Amino acid sequence: MAHEKSLRKTHGVATAQDVAKDVGVSLTTVSRCFANPELVSKRTRDKIFAVANRLGYSPNIAARVLASRRSNLIGLMVDDFKDPDNLDLFHFVSAEAQQRNFHAILLNTNHERSAIGSGSIENSLLQQVDGLLVSASYLSQETIDRCAIQDKRVVILGRKSGDPAFSSVYSDNEGGAAQVADYFHANKIQRPAFVGGNAQATVTAERRAGFVQRVEQHYGFQPIVREIGANDYTMAFNMAEELLCLPKPPDGYFCATELLAVGLLDGLQEMNSNPERGTPLVVGFGSSTLSRLTRYKLTSVTYPIEDMVRTATSHLIDTIGSGMTGPKRIPFPCVLTEGAPID
Amino acid sequence: MAHEKSLRKTHGVATAQDVAKDVGVSLTTVSRCFANPELVSKRTRDKIFAVANRLGYSPNIAARVLASRRSNLIGLMVDDFKDPDNLDLFHFVSAEAQQRNFHAILLNTNHERSAIGSGSIENSLLQQVDGLLVSASYLSQETIDRCAIQDKRVVILGRKSGDPAFSSVYSDNEGGAAQVADYFHANKIQRPAFVGGNAQATVTAERRAGFVQRVEQHYGFQPIVREIGANDYTMAFNMAEELLCLPKPPDGYFCATELLAVGLLDGLQEMNSNPERGTPLVVGFGSSTLSRLTRYKLTSVTYPIEDMVRTATSHLIDTIGSGMTGPKRIPFPCVLTEGAPID
DNA sequence: TTAAAAAAAGCAAGCGTTTGCATTTTTGAT
DNA sequence: ATCAAAAATGCAAACGCTTGCTTTTTTTAA
Numbered sequence: 253m254a255h256e257k258s259l260r261k262t263h264g265v266a267t268a269q270d271v272a273k274d275v276g277v278s279l280t281t282v283s284r285c286f287a288n289p290e291l292v293s294k295r296t297r298d299k300i301f302a303v304a305n306r307l308g309y310s311p312n313i314a315a316r317v318l319a320s321r322r323s324n325l326i327g328l329m330v331d332d333f334k335d336p337d338n339l340d341l342f343h344f345v346s347a348e349a350q351q352r353n354f355h356a357i358l359l360n361t362n363h364e365r366s367a368i369g370s371g372s373i374e375n376s377l378l379q380q381v382d383g384l385l386v387s388a389s390y391l392s393q394e395t396i397d398r399c400a401i402q403d404k405r406v407v408i409l410g411r412k413s414g415d416p417a418f419s420s421v422y423s424d425n426e427g428g429a430a431q432v433a434d435y436f437h438a439n440k441i442q443r444p445a446f447v448g449g450n451a452q453a454t455v456t457a458e459r460r461a462g463f464v465q466r467v468e469q470h471y472g473f474q475p476i477v478r479e480i481g482a483n484d485y486t487m488a489f490n491m492a493e494e495l496l497c498l499p500k501p502p503d504g505y506f507c508a509t510e511l512l513a514v515g516l517l518d519g520l521q522e523m524n525s526n527p528e529r530g531t532p533l534v535v536g537f538g539s540s541t542l543s544r545l546t547r548y549k550l551t552s553v554t555y556p557i558e559d560m561v562r563t564a565t566s567h568l569i570d571t572i573g574s575g576m577t578g579p580k581r582i583p584f585p586c587v588l589t590e591g592a593p594i595d
Numbered sequence: 596m597a598h599e600k601s602l603r604k605t606h607g608v609a610t611a612q613d614v615a616k617d618v619g620v621s622l623t624t625v626s627r628c629f630a631n632p633e634l635v636s637k638r639t640r641d642k643i644f645a646v647a648n649r650l651g652y653s654p655n656i657a658a659r660v661l662a663s664r665r666s667n668l669i670g671l672m673v674d675d676f677k678d679p680d681n682l683d684l685f686h687f688v689s690a691e692a693q694q695r696n697f698h699a700i701l702l703n704t705n706h707e708r709s710a711i712g713s714g715s716i717e718n719s720l721l722q723q724v725d726g727l728l729v730s731a732s733y734l735s736q737e738t739i740d741r742c743a744i745q746d747k748r749v750v751i752l753g754r755k756s757g758d759p760a761f762s763s764v765y766s767d768n769e770g771g772a773a774q775v776a777d778y779f780h781a782n783k784i785q786r787p788a789f790v791g792g793n794a795q796a797t798v799t800a801e802r803r804a805g806f807v808q809r810v811e812q813h814y815g816f817q818p819i820v821r822e823i824g825a826n827d828y829t830m831a832f833n834m835a836e837e838l839l840c841l842p843k844p845p846d847g848y849f850c851a852t853e854l855l856a857v858g859l860l861d862g863l864q865e866m867n868s869n870p871e872r873g874t875p876l877v878v879g880f881g882s883s884t885l886s887r888l889t890r891y892k893l894t895s896v897t898y899p900i901e902d903m904v905r906t907a908t909s910h911l912i913d914t915i916g917s918g919m920t921g922p923k924r925i926p927f928p929c930v931l932t933e934g935a936p937i938d
Numbered sequence: 939t940t941a942a943a944a945a946a947a948g949c950a951a952g953c954g955t956t957t958g959c960a961t962t963t964t965t966g967a968t
Numbered sequence: 969a970t971c972a973a974a975a976a977t978g979c980a981a982a983c984g985c986t987t988g989c990t991t992t993t994t995t996t997a998a
Contacts, residue, residue, distance in 0.1 A: 265722065267954055278978045283956060293964095293976060313723045314666065315954035317657035318983045339682050346701070355720060357700060358689070377698060379608065380656045610984055621948045626985060636946060636994095658984035661953045 266307040327359045327381040344561035383568045407568040411454045419579040421564040423555035428586030429462030432506045437470040441504030445476040448508040449483035485515040492519025510536040549591035609650040670702045670724040687904035726911045750911040754797040762922040764907040766898035771929025772805030775849045780813040784847030788819040791851040792826035828858040835862025846875045853879040892934035
């Protein structure tokens with residue numbers, strides 16, 4: 253029948269078409285009104301927004317993504333959901349992304365569940381993303397490569413990019429660690445020790461290296477080095493016992509993360525039956541919110557994590573928009589902060 | 596020219612069409628092979644997967660969503676990104692969702708940035724989601740309603756649903772809190788106190804109510820009640836001083852969350868110059884991973900958070916798939932756990 | 939064998955946008 | 969008033985998949 257056309261969808265959400273018809277403009281104009289408002293005259297724009305509002309219209313993302321080939325989605329790859337540091341990370345990424353009209357999603361690297369053919373949801377999601385922020389610290393180069401395969405923008409966060417094609421934003425771990433050695437030396441520490449998590453992680457390696465080298469320089473010998481395998485409170489806690497039972501226990505501990513520092517501190521305190529020897533110095537590394545959850549005014553090497561994350565995110569989004577402005581390496585300095593007050 | 600058709604896209608990702616052509620089947624079959632494998636014969640299926648694999652094909656989500664009107668996305672609404680509890684939450688939701696081939700995204704409720712017409716990205720995202728898990732504990736009923744507007748499935752997590760149309764999964768806060776009063780009474784506590792965060796939050800209210808009522812029952816008087824406004828470590832820490840300076844300071848504290856308990860404990864410890872009086876009892880409420888980051892073996896009312904979250908997620912996804920099986924209320928019991936050992 | 943039922947595969951019409959290009963309207967300068 | 973340039977709008981072809989329905993193939997039962 254001729255009038256079939258006038259049948260309106262009774263259910264479902266309003267589409268741009270609905271708005272267009274109601275206002276009396278073309279679908280195109282409505283579309284532009286939301287995607288490139290500056291291309292439509294103020295008069296029409298106002299009318300369109302008014303109607304859109306009344307009809308409860310808002311653009312269908314799927315359709316938009318399909319048509320424009322841009323998802324305005326960036327993925328944050330981390331290797332452990334549960335690491336408290338990653339919470340901050342995700343939060344800052346989200347915040348910055350939101351300001352640039354992007355949205356961030358979390359991608360876990362652990363799941364090597366490629367069994368199900370190439371159909372895994374992770375895989376598809378990866379394909380949808382406009383760019384990738386890779387923060388996994390002990391991620392194989394191979395994995396990183398795989399990310400860039402679809403000529404997707406990627407920015408490495410937290411370690412110098414190995415591949416010259418990728419930008420990276422990272423902190424000066426060696427430098428920061430060296431400062432700790434200086435600090436120990438200045439404070440008359442006799443037997444410095446290093447406690448790290450996963451020895452494979454580049455951050456651990458860098459922090460160890462920077463520390464060990466500077467210690468040798470100051471002391472002429474190597475510090476005690478322990479790597480407990482993971483960034484884990486309990487393991488650090490237990491490490492305290494082992495170290496205290498050494499014939500000559502250390503009197504200065506440099507922990508590769510704040511979580512380790514807190515764990516170790518708690519462990520030391522638990523053990524310490526003769527407090528008259530004075531508490532050993534414990535120094536951490538990081539800027540997690542963790543410090544806000546404990547009573548220790550931890551001395552710690554810090555770096556401007558929020559700045560770094562926002563810079564990385566921002567840079568990523570920039571390179572997505574424009575035609576790749578050549579990869580950059582953006583280092584951030586570390587500073588040793590004594591007993592940072594809570595909050 | 597007649598042979599134009601054979602021109603292949605030189606750039607970009609392989610599409611289902613490409614795979615179909617290569618294998619020699621129809622586009623439809625390829626599509627089904629990924630969406631409903633059971634509908635295609637094993638022979639063809641294998642061939643298709645092989646080719647898909649070789650070509651690096653994986654379905655374009657945007658297209659799929661557009662065509663099927665299902666995003667396989669669920670949103671988790673929380674009111675504070677940074678709350679450590681919400682980290683767990685998101686993690687469990689993600690895990691469960693992933694098992695059901697869904698993906699979870701985080702939606703923040705704080706941002707009342709509707710200024711920008713109806714075009715905000717949050718708004719659009721909300722529209723894309725197949726269902727919503729609402730965990731914001733002090734969320735207005737109005738906001739919740741707005742969520743359900745597009746006949747979207749929603750499950751309330753953490754408090755009894757006010758609206759009979761929504762399912763909810765929650766813990767028995769009153770009951771748990773009452774157990775604390777029992778515990779205090781059994782342990783000869785003389786002056787019980789309650790320390791809560793945001794008084795508006797339903798969880799706070801319920802825990803307070805359950806505790807106060809049972810205390811009255813046992814003691815014949817009301818406990819001291821303090822609400823510090825937010826679930827914040829530092830504020831709890833400081834509250835310790837205020838309470839200790841009372842003419843008759845409490846000797847048993849029930850804190851509405853674990854974070855508060857830890858903060859208060861630290862604060863008490865900091866203050867406590869005459870330890871011979873014995874340490875007061877501090878009891879928390881919750882099951883966050885927080886307890887794994889501190890040395891306290893906190894006595895605390897716990898509930899099976901992982902179970903709860905997975906149940907909620909699962910239930911949500913179920914109701915998305917099928918035609919709504921009538922809203923349910925799924926309560927979980929709380930139990931008081933004495934000095935839970937660290938992990 | 940053969941017919942009916944079940945399984946597998948294909949057709950084609952969407953899904954709701956974006957966007958290059960063409961067309962119309964407005965503006966501004968003569 | 970006149971015309972070119974700029975601004976605003978419209979047209980229609982994608983974008984890559986899903987799905988109701990139809991057609992073909994295979995299986996099952998008689």
